[in-house]
Amino acid sequence: MTTPDFDEIIDRRGTHSAKWDGMEAYYGVSPDDGLPMWVADMDFRPPACVTRALQDYIDHGVFGYFGDDAAYRASIGWWMQERHGWQIDTGAVFSTHGLVNGTGLCLQAFTEPGDGVVLFTPVYHAFARVIRAAGRKVVECPLALTEGRYEMDFASYDAQMTGNEKLLILCSPHNPGGRVWSAEELRALADFAIRHDLVVVSDEIHSDLILPGARHLPMAVACPDISDRLVMMTATTKTFNLAGAHVGNVIIHDPDLRRRFETVMTANGISPNSFALHAATAAYSPEGAAWVEALCDYLDGNRKLFDEGINAIPGVTSMKLEGTYLAWVDFSGTGMEATEVQRRIEKDARIAVNYGESFGLGGETYQRFNLATPRARVAEAVERMQKAFADLQ
Numbered sequence: 001m002t003t004p005d006f007d008e009i010i011d012r013r014g015t016h017s018a019k020w021d022g023m024e025a026y027y028g029v030s031p032d033d034g035l036p037m038w039v040a041d042m043d044f045r046p047p048a049c050v051t052r053a054l055q056d057y058i059d060h061g062v063f064g065y066f067g068d069d070a071a072y073r074a075s076i077g078w079w080m081q082e083r084h085g086w087q088i089d090t091g092a093v094f095s096t097h098g099l100v101n102g103t104g105l106c107l108q109a110f111t112e113p114g115d116g117v118v119l120f121t122p123v124y125h126a127f128a129r130v131i132r133a134a135g136r137k138v139v140e141c142p143l144a145l146t147e148g149r150y151e152m153d154f155a156s157y158d159a160q161m162t163g164n165e166k167l168l169i170l171c172s173p174h175n176p177g178g179r180v181w182s183a184e185e186l187r188a189l190a191d192f193a194i195r196h197d198l199v200v201v202s203d204e205i206h207s208d209l210i211l212p213g214a215r216h217l218p219m220a221v222a223c224p225d226i227s228d229r230l231v232m233m234t235a236t237t238k239t240f241n242l243a244g245a246h247v248g249n250v251i252i253h254d255p256d257l258r259r260r261f262e263t264v265m266t267a268n269g270i271s272p273n274s275f276a277l278h279a280a281t282a283a284y285s286p287e288g289a290a291w292v293e294a295l296c297d298y299l300d301g302n303r304k305l306f307d308e309g310i311n312a313i314p315g316v317t318s319m320k321l322e323g324t325y326l327a328w329v330d331f332s333g334t335g336m337e338a339t340e341v342q343r344r345i346e347k348d349a350r351i352a353v354n355y356g357e358s359f360g361l362g363g364e365t366y367q368r369f370n371l372a373t374p375r376a377r378v379a380e381a382v383e384r385m386q387k388a389f390a391d392l393q
Helices: 023-027 048-060 070-084 099-110 125-133 154-160 183-195 224-229 255-267 274-283 286-310 338-348 375-388
Strands: 093-096 116-121 137-142 144-146 149-151 165-171 199-203 230-234 248-251 326-330 366-370
Touching (some): 048 274, 070 286, 116 125, 125 137, 154 183, 224 255, 230 255, 286 375
Parallel strands (some): 116 137, 165 199
Antiparallel strands (some): 093 248, 230 248, 326 366
């Protein structure tokens, strides 16, 4: 494999990039002089094996319906076994149009309008948006902040349950806090789900983006005894920067849950995107795995550079990442209102970030920064932030 050049600056302006071409409308930050650190995609090309597979498909020149997905399913099975020690039944895999789509389908399959859906907040903002749009109730269970890292507080969550809750969505690894949950934490979550008769949807889209020193454990491996209430969701999209392909894996081993989900898939007319499946099959390969190893090392270097510079600003703390490429930065120590923090980031530093309040309870004093960009841009972001908050130093 050719060593990937993550330092390469790729001009994404004018390419219909939500991250680059959308930030001026949302934040008033021009892509000509701004740094987009909001939308969770990377400014890197995918591994060459993906590009080759797509080029071969384009060169063939006929783009019909995708069939004979045996190689696609086998690649998922190989990846989960090789990378995560998880042996799956490849016949239990559904291909959805991304995992937000997968989440919406789970809501239709396993809940009814008015049912409660448990989230451990702050958490990925699309969950609450989809839950509310489906006419379900968001039940926010705030994470506890212990010595600078998030933990789940099940004694508190037990007291919140009313019996109306039917489903729990776990973000593993956690976005935006970057936690990689331990076996003990996952076991405690499984026990909580059993106590309250909840279906667990484990969104593990960031499970391959694990930084040195941490190890991801799939919920299905940690707690095999809850397979009758467990839905696993994984994807190539975050791992290999294929977000625009909108492809995700929903893996359900329990026959009853699988039947219910399949009924909803059929009712919604969901069928796979041929370009996405060609890309995903190529990505889940030894060449793709080597690329991911190099990526995670590079992201760890970005994290160290960012944390050192941001934590040098008085009153500002970047939570140490264990997984993902999304830095979660607390500004509470500055004593500033969130609007003032955002003004300085957008107007003075010319950076677009995600507002912490959009992630639910507990996110009010935070902002989320995307570090999956060439290191020179991370260094530039740190320099701009230090200037924007220079009066605190």
